Ligand SMILES: Nc1nc2c(c(=O)[nH]1)N(C=O)[C@@H](CNc1ccc(C(=O)N[C@@H](CCC(=O)O)C(=O)O)cc1)CN2
């Protein structure tokens with residue numbers, strides 16, 4: 001925020017000047033929030049995961065291409081690629097099927113998927129991940145997650161029982177209890193910009 005002396009008290013009756021000053025202050029506050037979102041969370045998330053819960057050496061890692069207000073996992077994916085991990089991203093199949101993971105490297109061109117997702121093109125080689133970075137809307141301290149309701153990750157994780165699973169979110173996405181049923185695959189750990197919570201000993205690294 002600009003120094004407070006730039007926003008002095010305005011005498012009554014000077015509404016136009018006050019409104020203009022507030023407009024400037026709002027723009028500054030929004031820019032600050034945007035900078036925190038763009039520059040802070042992704043690198044902080046990557047640092048926590050690399051230090052506290054990295055994938056096993058050589059693991060094929062499934063990420064996803066972040067959209068909307070999802071936490072930016074690209075710094076983490078770049079760091080994992082630099083450590084020699086092969087990366088893949090999901091293609092969304094029709095409803096009822098598990099996600100279809102395809103090889104990805106930074107610089108590859110992505111195609112449009114459903115609901116604003118970006119995914120590798122159809123001709124990208126198929127890969128089976130053994131460690132997955134999992135998007136979510138909400139999580140709790142038991143490792144339960146709430147997705148977007150497609151059931152895609154639940155079906156995918158059911159088909160990959162040995163795989164490591166790291167949920168990723170902003171810390172504010174934690175809930176006391178996430179409602180869950182028999183199909184809901186619990187996570188090994190959740191990482192946020194504030195740190196890593198592990199729910200299963202020795203996992204997911
Ligand atoms: N960034 C990111 N990528 C991701 C996910 C995610 O959460 N975040 N996914 C996490 O799962 C998968 C995509 N999830 C989806 C969840 C719901 C629907 C869905 O409701 N589809 C509607 C059709 C809507 C449309 O095409 O406009 C449908 O099947 O009826 C589609 C994809 C894979 N990629």
Ligand SMILES: Nc1ncnc2c1ncn2[C@@H]1O[C@H](COP(=O)(O)OP(=O)(O)OP(=O)(O)O)[C@@H](O)[C@H]1O
Nearest residue numbers: 145146147148149150151152153154155158183184
């Ligand atoms: N392993 C599974 N086998 C069969 N059906 C499943 C499986 N997992 C989930 N489903 C079904 O898919 C639907 C959506 O599940 P749910 O609401 O748990 O999705 P979600 O966890 O929010 O989404 P996602 O896993 O894609 O992030 C439900 O009808 C659920 O019963």
